[in-house]
Amino acid sequence: MTEHKKIPLPGEGGPGESKESSLLERASGAFGFDSFKPAAMPGKLSERPMKRAKKVTRKGAEAPVAEPVAQAHIATEVEPAANLPVPAAAPAVPAVVEGAPLAPVFDGARHPVDRAHLRDQGMIDPDGPVSELLEEFRIVKRQLLGTAREKGTAKSRRILVSSPHQDEGKTFCASNLAIAMAAERDTEVLLVDADVANPSILSTFGLPKGSGFMDAMANPDVPVEDLVMGTDIPNLWVLPAGLNTNSASELLSSGATAEVLDRLTVGVPGRIVIFDTPPALAASPAAELAKHVGQVMLVARADKTGRSAMEDACQLLSACDDIKLLLNAANFSPSGRRFGSYYG
Structure with missing residues (x-):
């Protein structure tokens, strides 16, 4: 068992550590805790291949050959078509609320x-x-x-x-x-x-x-x-x-x-x-x-x-x-x- 006097103090620069390292980092270097570190995570996971639905063809017809799927770039904005006029905004039509219909006038003999x-x-x-x-x-x-x-x-x-x-x-x-x-x-x-x-x-x-x-x-x-x-x-x-x-x-x-x-x-x-x-x-x-x-x-x-x-x-x-x-x-x-x- 290592005595606490043998633990390097801050600033003494033990093996594998810098003078600015923390107490836990110096303890890890002294007792060999590096083997308990988790495995490194990959930077990017490999994408699974996309499944395509099979096209149903009639009996006797030649099945079309599936083309390879290319990874397309999805645009966030749609560019306006060139040389197309921009439609003018239609004027707002006011809502007309009709009143109660008038009862007919009596004009009998x-x-x-x-x-x-x-x-x-x-x-x-x-x-x-x-x-x-x-x-x-x-x-x-x-x-x-x-x-x-x-x-x-x-x-x-x-x-x-x-x-x-x-x-x-x-x-x-x-x-x-x-x-x-x-x-x-x-x-x-x-x-x-x-x-x-x-x-x-x-x-x-x-x-x-x-x-x-x-x-x-x-x-x-x-x-x-x-x-x-x-x-x-x-x-x-x-x-x-x-x-x-x-x-x-x-x-x-x-x-x-x-x-x-x-x-x-x-x-x-x-x-x-x-x-x-x-x-x-x-x-x-x-x-x-x-x-x-x-x-x-x-x-x-x-x-x-x-x-x-x-x-x-x-x-x-x-x-x-x-x-x-x-x-x-x-x-x-x-x-x-x-x-x-x-x-x-």
């Missing part, structure tokens, strides 16, 4: 409305004095118009009028609501008879028969605006029920419904569309149309419509999230409000 026939049915006379009935529907229309203006969408301007059962006054309320709304300034009202099985809007106003809503639904080539009927009541238009078909529910559940209703309301903020539909518990068209309207006015007749019927009707019309209840034929007012006594 106007028909006179029998005012005496309206009075005989106990309805609002558009040319008569202010009455209790008119004031009642003025209050009703204010809530409906307020919601439509607050939301400001085409769907909110579509109002569905229905009742749980028949003979509860839905057509009476829908017609009076349309007359009251038509008196508004800058407002156009379209009353749609969507009760295909039992249409009554034309007879209520004394208008002639004609094609209507179901004809436009059944035939996409028929523009619905061409079937709208004008009246001599300012701002009031009527769309008859039209074709009496047994597949009204299937037509209303098709994609054509949204297209037809958009042609009536989209782009015209001053147009209100009122649908007089069949009773909700008697036929399915009311539930189908509820998917396309923004407001529902559910009519209940005093002392006749039951609570369970109202709950079932609300459930069927729940596709619309805004359902308002209207009590019809009520002889008692808890608030004591009597408009008729004020106006005489």
Whole structure:
């Protein structure tokens, strides 16, 4: 064992080392650690030959002789071809976003409305004095118009009028609501008879028969605006029920419904569309149309419509999230409000 005194000190220059060598290097020279050094790594490994896929030839054809693969130099930049013009940058085309299409203007022939026939049915006379009935529907229309203006969408301007059962006054309320709304300034009202099985809007106003809503639904080539009927009541238009078909529910559940209703309301903020539909518990068209309207006015007749019927009707019309209840034929007012006594 070598004594530590015999280990060369720094700067003494032992065999095989320089004066600047470290302590470990001098110990390696003294004890012969050179045999434990790893083998030297080659500077460059030999490349393995590249395998080429054999070319498949048809039977009987002479197989081509494979040419030796030469090691090619991969260029990092592609030189442009000489004498070729550089294409000019194309101008940027601005993106054009089209607005909502405007609903067509109603320009159908106007028909006179029998005012005496309206009075005989106990309805609002558009040319008569202010009455209790008119004031009642003025209050009703204010809530409906307020919601439509607050939301400001085409769907909110579509109002569905229905009742749980028949003979509860839905057509009476829908017609009076349309007359009251038509008196508004800058407002156009379209009353749609969507009760295909039992249409009554034309007879209520004394208008002639004609094609209507179901004809436009059944035939996409028929523009619905061409079937709208004008009246001599300012701002009031009527769309008859039209074709009496047994597949009204299937037509209303098709994609054509949204297209037809958009042609009536989209782009015209001053147009209100009122649908007089069949009773909700008697036929399915009311539930189908509820998917396309923004407001529902559910009519209940005093002392006749039951609570369970109202709950079932609300459930069927729940596709619309805004359902308002209207009590019809009520002889008692808890608030004591009597408009008729004020106006005489």
